[in-house]
Amino acid sequence: MNTYDQIIQLSLERGFYFPSSELYSDASAGFWEYGPNGVKIKNKFLELWRRELVRRDNMLEIDGSQIMSKNVFMASGHLSNFTDPVVKCKKCLSSFRADKLIQEEANLEVPERMANEGVNELISKYGLRCPLCKGEFSPAERFNMMFKVEIGPNHDEAYLRPETCQSIFVDFSRIYKVSRGKLPLGIAQVGKSFRNEISPRQGLLRLREFYQAEIEVFCNPSQLDNQPRYDEIKNTKLRFYDQKIIELTVQEAIDQKILSNQLIGYYLALLVEFFDKTGIDKNRTRLRKLSDEEKAFYSTIAFDFEVDTSIGWLELVACNYRSDYDLKSHSTTSKTNLEVMDDNSKVLPHVFELSLGVDRCIYSIMEHSYFVDRENDDRAVLKLKPYLSPVHAGVLPLLRKPEFKDKASKLLKNIQRDFDIFYDESGSIGRRYRRLEEIGTPFAFTVDHQTLEDETVTVRYRDSMQQDRIKMSDVKSFLYNNINDYSS
Amino acid sequence: MNTYDQIIQLSLERGFYFPSSELYSDASAGFWEYGPNGVKIKNKFLELWRRELVRRDNMLEIDGSQIMSKNVFMASGHLSNFTDPVVKCKKCLSSFRADKLIQEEANLEVPERMANEGVNELISKYGLRCPLCKGEFSPAERFNMMFKVEIGPNHDEAYLRPETCQSIFVDFSRIYKVSRGKLPLGIAQVGKSFRNEISPRQGLLRLREFYQAEIEVFCNPSQLDNQPRYDEIKNTKLRFYDQKIIELTVQEAIDQKILSNQLIGYYLALLVEFFDKTGIDKNRTRLRKLSDEEKAFYSTIAFDFEVDTSIGWLELVACNYRSDYDLKSHSTTSKTNLEVMDDNSKVLPHVFELSLGVDRCIYSIMEHSYFVDRENDDRAVLKLKPYLSPVHAGVLPLLRKPEFKDKASKLLKNIQRDFDIFYDESGSIGRRYRRLEEIGTPFAFTVDHQTLEDETVTVRYRDSMQQDRIKMSDVKSFLYNNINDYSS
Numbered sequence: 002m003n004t005y006d007q008i009i010q011l012s013l014e015r016g017f018y019f020p021s022s023e024l025y026s027d028a029s030a031g032f033w034e035y036g037p038n039g040v041k042i043k044n045k046f047l048e049l050w051r052r053e054l055v056r057r058d059n060m061l062e063i064d065g066s067q068i069m070s071k072n073v074f075m076a077s078g079h080l081s082n083f084t085d086p087v088v089k090c091k092k093c094l095s096s097f098r099a100d101k102l103i104q105e106e107a108n109l110e111v112p113e114r115m116a117n118e119g120v121n122e123l124i125s126k127y128g129l130r131c132p133l134c135k136g137e138f139s140p141a142e143r144f145n146m147m148f149k150v151e152i153g154p155n156h157d158e159a160y161l162r163p164e165t166c167q168s169i170f171v172d173f174s175r176i177y178k179v180s181r182g183k184l185p186l187g188i189a190q191v192g193k194s195f196r197n198e199i200s201p202r203q204g205l206l207r208l209r210e211f212y213q214a215e216i217e218v219f220c221n222p223s224q225l226d227n228q229p230r231y232d233e234i235k236n237t238k239l240r241f242y243d244q245k246i247i248e249l250t251v252q253e254a255i256d257q258k259i260l261s262n263q264l265i266g267y268y269l270a271l272l273v274e275f276f277d278k279t280g281i282d283k284n285r286t287r288l289r290k291l292s293d294e295e296k297a298f299y300s301t302i303a304f305d306f307e308v309d310t311s312i313g314w315l316e317l318v319a320c321n322y323r324s325d326y327d328l329k330s331h332s333t334t335s336k337t338n339l340e341v342m343d344d345n346s347k348v349l350p351h352v353f354e355l356s357l358g359v360d361r362c363i364y365s366i367m368e369h370s371y372f373v374d375r376e377n378d379d380r381a382v383l384k385l386k387p388y389l390s391p392v393h394a395g396v397l398p399l400l401r402k403p404e405f406k407d408k409a410s411k412l413l414k415n416i417q418r419d420f421d422i423f424y425d426e427s428g429s430i431g432r433r434y435r436r437l438e439e440i441g442t443p444f445a446f447t448v449d450h451q452t453l454e455d456e457t458v459t460v461r462y463r464d465s466m467q468q469d470r471i472k473m474s475d476v477k478s479f480l481y482n483n484i485n486d487y488s489s
Numbered sequence: 490m491n492t493y494d495q496i497i498q499l500s501l502e503r504g505f506y507f508p509s510s511e512l513y514s515d516a517s518a519g520f521w522e523y524g525p526n527g528v529k530i531k532n533k534f535l536e537l538w539r540r541e542l543v544r545r546d547n548m549l550e551i552d553g554s555q556i557m558s559k560n561v562f563m564a565s566g567h568l569s570n571f572t573d574p575v576v577k578c579k580k581c582l583s584s585f586r587a588d589k590l591i592q593e594e595a596n597l598e599v600p601e602r603m604a605n606e607g608v609n610e611l612i613s614k615y616g617l618r619c620p621l622c623k624g625e626f627s628p629a630e631r632f633n634m635m636f637k638v639e640i641g642p643n644h645d646e647a648y649l650r651p652e653t654c655q656s657i658f659v660d661f662s663r664i665y666k667v668s669r670g671k672l673p674l675g676i677a678q679v680g681k682s683f684r685n686e687i688s689p690r691q692g693l694l695r696l697r698e699f700y701q702a703e704i705e706v707f708c709n710p711s712q713l714d715n716q717p718r719y720d721e722i723k724n725t726k727l728r729f730y731d732q733k734i735i736e737l738t739v740q741e742a743i744d745q746k747i748l749s750n751q752l753i754g755y756y757l758a759l760l761v762e763f764f765d766k767t768g769i770d771k772n773r774t775r776l777r778k779l780s781d782e783e784k785a786f787y788s789t790i791a792f793d794f795e796v797d798t799s800i801g802w803l804e805l806v807a808c809n810y811r812s813d814y815d816l817k818s819h820s821t822t823s824k825t826n827l828e829v830m831d832d833n834s835k836v837l838p839h840v841f842e843l844s845l846g847v848d849r850c851i852y853s854i855m856e857h858s859y860f861v862d863r864e865n866d867d868r869a870v871l872k873l874k875p876y877l878s879p880v881h882a883g884v885l886p887l888l889r890k891p892e893f894k895d896k897a898s899k900l901l902k903n904i905q906r907d908f909d910i911f912y913d914e915s916g917s918i919g920r921r922y923r924r925l926e927e928i929g930t931p932f933a934f935t936v937d938h939q940t941l942e943d944e945t946v947t948v949r950y951r952d953s954m955q956q957d958r959i960k961m962s963d964v965k966s967f968l969y970n971n972i973n974d975y976s977s
Binding site: 014015016019022023024025029031032033034035036037039041043052053056057061062063065067068070073087089096144149150151153154155157161168172174176180181193195198200331334335337417418419421422427 | 501502503504507509510511512513517519520521522523524525527528529531540541544545547549550551552553554555556557558560561575577584632636637638639640641642643645647649656659660662663664667668669681683685686687688697698819822823825905906907909910912915975
């Protein structure tokens with residue numbers, strides 16, 4: 002079994018994530034749910050993101066509606082541009098996403114969302130037919146990936162947002178005003194986005210309903226090389242990929258014109274420093290500059306932050322310089338002036354974004370933390386950072402006798418509101434340790450015979466498997482200090 | 490201006506919440522967004538809910554898809570039952586929610602979602618006509634309040650969930666198994682739900698897209714009076730309403746048959762103890778037992794937890810004994826046995842739910858915390874609990890000189906990742922205090938002349954307006970201790 006399958010199996014068996022509406026056979030692909038362990042790692046990951054990006058840089062976070070009016074997507078370009086090419090089999094009437102079909106059937110690299118003409122040409126050139134029934138295809142059509150909804154008794158047309166950032170663009174003007182903003186200003190948002198994929202697959206990696214954590218930095222295009230706090234990160238190392246990996250400091254990358262300005266360098270550095278704290282192996286990450294063909298329609302400069310996994314390189318964050326594309330479009334469509342004052346002159350801000358796919362990050366963190374300990378009975382361990390572990394600690398009465406359970410309950414009651422604790426009294430102590438390790442629990446406290454005498458408990462460390470004794474009354478501060486240690 | 494309008498104004502001006510897609514004139518009513526201060530109070534409120542309910546009772550939290558397959562809502566009853574009566578004007582074609590129309594035009598109390606026959610009868614009896622053009626109405630029709638979406642190229646029918654709990658019911662079987670569950674077991678979820686209201690109104694109070702924090706407690710119906718940890722809450726006081734307020738302990742309410750069993754008493758007590766920590770005035774809350782006519786179609790016993798506000802009593806939490814309605818329906822529709830083992834016998838669990846409307850809670854907390862200080866220039870203060878305040882502390886350099894700003898930056902950098910800090914250097918110190926108080930910030934640290942000499946800062950308390958001096962190096966532990974104090 003490869004690592005990808007191992008992680009999926011662990012996720013299903015230990016309640017990290019699993020397919021939605023499993024009870025029903027007609028349940029659609031591309032919808033997954035987070036189970037109890039998944040919710041906790043996701044929430045902690047988002048707290049780390051807030052800590053290392055939003056709070057560190059004094060960004061503002063908003064939380065907007067997922068259903069948005071049609072005009073928003075007229076302006077954003079999604080109504081006309083956010084489409085995939087589809088071909089339909091004339092015989093069995095099955096539909097296929099044409100670019101993926103060509104890629105798989107003709108073994109060709111084709112650009113995502115290629116135009117209908119290109120699709121038709123290649124299908125004819127390679128004589129492609131329906132993989133299910135060998136029927137012929139009708140000419141390619143466009144399939145808009147937004148989900149449409151109708152509001153109220155008059156059936157007003159609206160859409161589920163395909164990216165969270167549109168809320169940020171339409172709210173920019175109010176946010177800037179009420180927060181007495183100053184450029185550059187990062188506005189962040191965590192939330193669901195929706196894309197009606199034609200053929201979703203692979204668990205958390207391509208979903209129809211997914212979490213994004215997006216940051217849109219509004220900036221003055223004439224001040225991109227006058228970035229506040231640039232000195233903090235100018236020596237931070239970034240790993241660029243262009244045929245091979247080149248490791249450069251931000252300043253070196255600017256000098257070599259790989260990065261076009263300080264602002265982009267600053268935010269890429271913050272992003273990379275954030276990922277350093279997630280437990281993803283830095284040496285298996287890269288920043289890849291996208292070619293003009295690969296870039297989204299609103300982007301002028303684009304880097305993908307990618308991570309190496311058992312199923313190939315995975316895009317975790319799209320970093321796009323969107324220029325004034327969005328504010329200009331919304332300004333025109335809504336007939337509203339969205340310029341702001343900066344340094345005594347009016348400016349329509351440009352935008353640099355860090356658009357992060359939360360679900361893929363969770364998967365990648367799990368994969369990079371997964372460890373099979375060959376020297377110890379092949380025990381499976383998720384070596385998660387303590388601050389990302391779904392369960393901070395186990396509380397285990399050694400025996401199922403009242404005197405052990407009473408002490409364990411007392412300990413539990415003292416810490417359970419402040420930390421995520423799993424109380425477990427069933428099975429051998431070894432098996433209980435294994436169950437905790439498998440979901441990444443860094444510490445386990447065992448109530449044993451000595452506890453009854455002196456109110457100390459055994460603390461066992463997940464990674465070293467070492468044991469110490471500490472006072473029950475010190476457990477709370479032990480956890481506080483160890484869980485909040487972001488230094489390593 | 491009444492308190493409701495004051496809170497709305499504060500929300501708009503200080504970025505708590507505001508209407509969605511304001512730029513566009515066609516933007517629909519019933520969609521609002523949280524701004525930077527709103528996101529922070531909402532997240533902190535949810536953390537308190539996790540602390541005092543989910544973690545306290547060892548519940549499991551999941552996070553499910555919002556788009557769910559049609560079968561889910563066939564089983565749940567929402568496809569046939571979750572409808573409002575609508576009447577349409579034959580002349581101007583405007584649609585109205587009939588029960589509300591009758592209530593307003595005929596000044597009658599009618600049950601929510603009344604049947605078409607009743608609507609037609611009353612419209613005819615009172616001779617009601619279109620309030621816009623005086624036209625006649627067509628007979629009442631049913632309007633389903635779920636938003637429909639179509640998935641994939643085959644347009645599979647699905648719906649945005651109208652309540653988060655359906656994810657919990659369809660996932661119950663897997664969750665119970667992988668968590669090696671034991672009854673009673675609470676499964677919790679925070680997330681968006683969607684209701685296509687015919688005429689939404691009043692800001693956060695009736696939204697088409699809204700946040701729920703739901704808890705479904707799965708229990709063995711033969712063990713409802715054998716509730717674990719019942720002793721912890723049996724003397725907790727609950728305020729019941731039936732014509733007048735009666736304050737009783739849980740045990741007294743059971744003895745007087747106001748509560749039918751320990752399990753319901755236990756969870757109502759947990760809920761009330763949680764609300765005690767939100768800053769909502771306990772003396773302006775009540776538990777109201779619903780009549781058969783008021784109850785939802787799946788409910789056998791129902792209490793609403795209500796709070797008194799400037800616009801009347803508001804339902805914050807619906808507490809429903811749903812019996813085995815949901816598991817039985819899903820079991821039948823999906824042809825799956827959903828019984829579990831409990832105490833060596835098979836049982837189809839019953840469900841008691843605490844369904845909390847997050848947005849209304851945020852509004853109510855703000856209203857109950859809002860205070861105009863007549864003795865001090867009518868300063869407006871949100872007396873929020875420190876752990877719920879959007880901003881934990883301000884950092885204010887007294888003067889805009891480099892030596893003051895340097896010290897303030899140093900302090901900021903030391904605490905900004907761990908706490909929500911607002912740095913402010915503009916305007917008089919008095920005005921800066923006012924701006925902080927208005928959004929509920931409990932502490933402000935001022936860098937003044939003495940700071941330059943001895944690295945101490947002034948700490949000012951929001952409520953007492955008292956000032957102390959503390960060392961800059963002690964600010965972090967000061968905040969940690971004061972923000973995490975849940976005792977008062």
